[in-house]
Amino acid sequence: MTDPRLDTLLHACPGLRLKTDPADLEHYGRDWTRRWTPAPLAIALPASVEEVQAVVRWANEHTVAVVPSGGRTGLSGGAVAAAGELVLSLERMNRALDFNAVDRTLTVQAGMPLEAVHNAAGEHGLVYPVDFAARGSCSIGGNIATNAGGIRVIRYGNTREWIAGLKVVAGNGELLEFNKGLIKNSSGYDFRQLLIGSEGTLGIVVEATLKLTDPPPATNVMLLALPSFEVLMQVFAAFRERMQLEAFEFFTDRAVHHVTAHGAHYPFAETYPYYVVTEYAAADEAGEAAALAAFEHCMEQGWVLDGVISASQAQAQQLWRLREGITESLARYRPYKNDVSVRISAMPAFLAEAQALINGAYPHFDVVWFGHIGDGNLHINVLKPEDTSDAEFLGQCEQVTKLLAQVLRRCGLVPEQGASDLTRNAAATATLSSVQVREPVHARNVEEWRRYAGPLAPLRERLQAAG
Structure with a gap:
C-alpha cells in the first residue's frame, strides 16, 4: 500500500477487497472509450451493503472522492477516475x-449484469424489458x-418506468x-425518482426492486434504407x-x-445515406401484412429506397x-462521444444544424451518428484523425461540445445520459438554470454531495456559486 490512508480504510472495513495493482487501476479507472488516463487512488470491491456503507463513511471522513463503478460501459467519462478518486x-x-x-418483481444487487437480470426474469417466464447492446457487461446499478x-x-420506456x-x-x-416496491405511494415526495438518473451524486444504489412483465409476442426485424x-419522421409515423x-x-x-x-454483414448491393432497423410484433399474418403495407407505402412515397425483412432468427x-x-x-479510434435527447419531431433539425456546425469548424472530422427514435436520443461520435495528437483532439472536442451547447440552448434541450459526465459539462452548465442547479441544496445529504468530485465537478461548482 503506497498511501497510508488505505491502511485506515482496511481498518475501518476489515475483509474489504482492495486493489492497487497498476493493471487494476487502469482497468477499473476508465470506461470503454479509453480517452482519459486513469489515476485512481485504489479500487474498493465491497461484497455487502455494510461494506459499501463503511467505505463511504471512510471516504467522507478523509475527504476522498468516490467514483461508483458498474460495468464501465459508459462512453463519456462517467466512470473515469483520473484524479486520485477511490x-x-x-x-x-x-x-x-x-x-x-404476485407483485411480479425481482430484487437484485446493483452489480448484477443486465443480461443476468434478463436470465433471472426468464426463469420465471417473465421479462425485464429494458435492453441495449452492452447487456452482457453493464450493471443494473449503472442503468439506474x-x-x-x-x-x-419505444415500447417499454426508460429504466425509470421499471424501478419499484x-x-x-x-x-x-x-x-x-x-x-419499498409500492405501485402507488402518496405519502410524500418520491425520492426514488430523484435518485434514478442522478449518476451517483446523491447516493450509491446497492439494491433495486425491478418490475417484470410478460414476454413480448413473436417479432420480426426489418432493415430500411433512407x-x-x-x-425518417414520415417513415416512423407510417410504421407506428x-x-x-x-x-x-x-x-x-x-x-x-x-x-x-x-x-x-451488409445485405444491400448499394450504400445509402441513412438506415433504420425496426423490430415489430409479428405473431400472426396480420402483423406481417401490416409491416409490408407500411414498407410499400414508404417506398411509394420515396421515403424508403430499399429494405430487407429477416427470414430467420439468425438473419x-x-x-x-x-x-x-x-x-x-x-472503439479503436477513441472517439469523442456525446448524447442528446431531442423531441422526436426536432431530431432532423437538430442533427442538420449540429452536423453543419461541426463540418464548418472541422471539415476533416469523421462523424458517426446513430440513436433511438423512440425517445429522441441521438448519439454523436467524432473519430480522432490519425494525424491529430491526443492533446489537440481533446481541445477540438471541447469546442465541439460548445457547438452542441449552442444548438441545445436554441432548441431548449438537455444532454442525455451517455454524455453525462466529462463530455457533458459544458453543455449541461449552459442549459441548466440557477434554479435547477440549486435544487440539490434541499437534499438531506447536500454537504456530503458537495464533497464529491469526479465527473460532475462543474455542476458542483455552479451549485456552490448559487448557494
Whole structure:
C-alpha cells in the first residue's frame, strides 16, 4: 500500500477487497472509450451493503472522492477516475435476492449484469424489458444511475418506468430505502425518482426492486434504407400507425462503413445515406401484412429506397448487428462521444444544424451518428484523425461540445445520459438554470454531495456559486 490512508480504510472495513495493482487501476479507472488516463487512488470491491456503507463513511471522513463503478460501459467519462478518486466497484454484489410472483418483481444487487437480470426474469417466464447492446457487461446499478433507455425504449420506456424500489447508501453512509416496491405511494415526495438518473451524486444504489412483465409476442426485424434523415419522421409515423413497434433505431452510412469493416454483414448491393432497423410484433399474418403495407407505402412515397425483412432468427441477429456493433467498431479510434435527447419531431433539425456546425469548424472530422427514435436520443461520435495528437483532439472536442451547447440552448434541450459526465459539462452548465442547479441544496445529504468530485465537478461548482 503506497498511501497510508488505505491502511485506515482496511481498518475501518476489515475483509474489504482492495486493489492497487497498476493493471487494476487502469482497468477499473476508465470506461470503454479509453480517452482519459486513469489515476485512481485504489479500487474498493465491497461484497455487502455494510461494506459499501463503511467505505463511504471512510471516504467522507478523509475527504476522498468516490467514483461508483458498474460495468464501465459508459462512453463519456462517467466512470473515469483520473484524479486520485477511490473507485467503488459493485461487481461482487451481483446476485438476485428475491422474486415475488404476485407483485411480479425481482430484487437484485446493483452489480448484477443486465443480461443476468434478463436470465433471472426468464426463469420465471417473465421479462425485464429494458435492453441495449452492452447487456452482457453493464450493471443494473449503472442503468439506474443513468436512467438508461436503450433499443426498446419505444415500447417499454426508460429504466425509470421499471424501478419499484431502491436501497441507496447516501453520502454520509446512511442506508436509505425508497418506495419499498409500492405501485402507488402518496405519502410524500418520491425520492426514488430523484435518485434514478442522478449518476451517483446523491447516493450509491446497492439494491433495486425491478418490475417484470410478460414476454413480448413473436417479432420480426426489418432493415430500411433512407435517402435523408428528414424523411425518417414520415417513415416512423407510417410504421407506428400500422403496428406495435418493439424498436426503431437509426444510423448513418458512416456507421455502416465502420461496422461492416468490423465484420457485420451488409445485405444491400448499394450504400445509402441513412438506415433504420425496426423490430415489430409479428405473431400472426396480420402483423406481417401490416409491416409490408407500411414498407410499400414508404417506398411509394420515396421515403424508403430499399429494405430487407429477416427470414430467420439468425438473419434478424445479423440485421441487429449493424446497429448494435457500431460502438465496438469505433472503439479503436477513441472517439469523442456525446448524447442528446431531442423531441422526436426536432431530431432532423437538430442533427442538420449540429452536423453543419461541426463540418464548418472541422471539415476533416469523421462523424458517426446513430440513436433511438423512440425517445429522441441521438448519439454523436467524432473519430480522432490519425494525424491529430491526443492533446489537440481533446481541445477540438471541447469546442465541439460548445457547438452542441449552442444548438441545445436554441432548441431548449438537455444532454442525455451517455454524455453525462466529462463530455457533458459544458453543455449541461449552459442549459441548466440557477434554479435547477440549486435544487440539490434541499437534499438531506447536500454537504456530503458537495464533497464529491469526479465527473460532475462543474455542476458542483455552479451549485456552490448559487448557494
